[in-house]
Amino acid sequence: MAILAAFLVFIPLLMIQIGILANLPLIQGYPDLILITILAWSLRREVRTAWHWALIGALLVTWVSAMPFGVYLLAYTSVVGLALLVRRMVWRIPFLSMLVMTIIGTFVTDSISQLALQLSGRPFVIEYTFAAIFLPSVLYNFLFAIPIYALIGELARWLYPLEPLYES
């Protein structure tokens, strides 16, 4: 059920992202709703399908994006790995973890994307990408992190109602 829910969550979010938000850049930065959703899902203690969600999200984004195959897969699974690490290390997951992971997740995704594009022969301007893409994207992601964290929390509680509170 949780895996099916991933499709039901990601498909509309991806449609919003490529159809609406991609037309509303902040300088050159765009929000990554799939990344934020994967983060919010992975940080929930009751969730057992974080890797599945990362895989599904990455495949859906790869399907519509011209980014080389594997970039989103590597980026999202790396971010999930970090999020699960944070989940284990921090006894209670406050909202602060979500915001910190949003910065880290955006950085990881942008870095892997940039590296892959550089390897494929595209120019790389670190100052420009940091100022015009990374920072605005982080700001944009912050904006969406708050509502998505709350909504995904409700979904997790609904899908895992009887899960114990401790980490196995």
Place this chain on the structure above:
Amino acid sequence: MSTASRNLQTIVFVLIAVGLIALALGGYLNPFSRILLNPLIELQTWVYSRYQVAQNVLRAPQDIARLQQRNLQLEAQVSQLQAQIIELQQQLTEARILSALVDFARANPENRYQAAAVIGRDPSPFLRYILINRGSDDNIRRGMPVVTQQGLVGRIDAVTANAARVQLITDSGAVVNAKIQPSGTQAVLKGQVSGDLLLDLIPQGAPIEVGNLVLTSGLGGGYPPNIVIGQISGIRSQPQDIFQSATVQSVVDFNQLEIVLVIVNFRPVNLEPLIPQGSQP
């Protein structure tokens, strides 16, 4: 009282009455009537105004309810009409774009076009691609050029049955062989990470100026020749460099793309078999 006395009284009253009427008709009683009537009129006005206030108080709840209901109806009607206006404006904009595209297609009868609506953009901030709602079912193939009535947009990068992905010329991986008019100088147009266009590999000493037109040259077989790209907006030339470069202002507003035309009778030339294996990266 005797009959004669009553008759006398009657005659006296009649005479007084007639006299008063005559005086009134003659206007001689006006000052007196004003003094007498003014307070009465004031009183009457006050009484009537109090009546109206009382009537309003009694009828107000009924009126307010009716007015509120009417207001709601009118507000709903206004909302409906506003939605209708927006829809009509959208249709008008689409019709204008389509009309311009039809004019462009008529002006360039050597090409066959397939119109397509833009339905999305690449989710990555590093890439500049758009998604269109026409695919292989509509004879769209990889490599076909995409234009608007203004000029070159890009080319088809990937195709599914009902959709395609277009690489814009502003993408940092896009390269277009171009020529500068009126001098005819050959150059290479490259997209930048920032979304700007850079015209590179312009020979030193080539006569170029700000405002010169940049067109596709057709070299390499990637794009048909003579499609407008834009105008030179700035020139960078260093005496020690072999080539000079120039920034180009595109004629197409890539942020406002709604409908594009795919040139379906153009097949890009595949040069890969001609490139020696050792020289490939």
